Amino acid sequence: ESKLEKFEKVKNEFFATVKFVCEIISVKKDKNDKVVEGNPDKIKTVTDCWKFTKSSVSKNPNWFLCEIISK
Numbered sequence: 001e002s003k004l005e006k007f008e009k010v011k012n013e014f015f016a017t018v019k020f021v022c023e024i025i026s027v028k029k030d031k032n033d034k035v036v037e038g039n040p041d042k043i044k045t046v047t048d049c050w051k052f053t054k055s056s057v058s059k060n061p062n063w064f065l066c067e068i069i070s071k
Helices: none
Strands: 002-010 015-024 027-029 036-037 044-055 063-071
Touching: none
Parallel strands: none
Antiparallel strands: 002 015, 015 044, 027 036, 044 063
């Protein structure tokens, strides 16, 4: 899931904050495929907010990631 949380202009910069919610399974295995960390059956919900920036005067269409906030 993703959602635009905030959009603002400060001087000559645009800022867009996007909230991402995802479900992940985190597992680390050794060379013999034995689980050494995590749980392959446990689903974890992760919520992050990514803040992007772009110059309002630039002709470059690219946005740049400037901050990640984990919740």
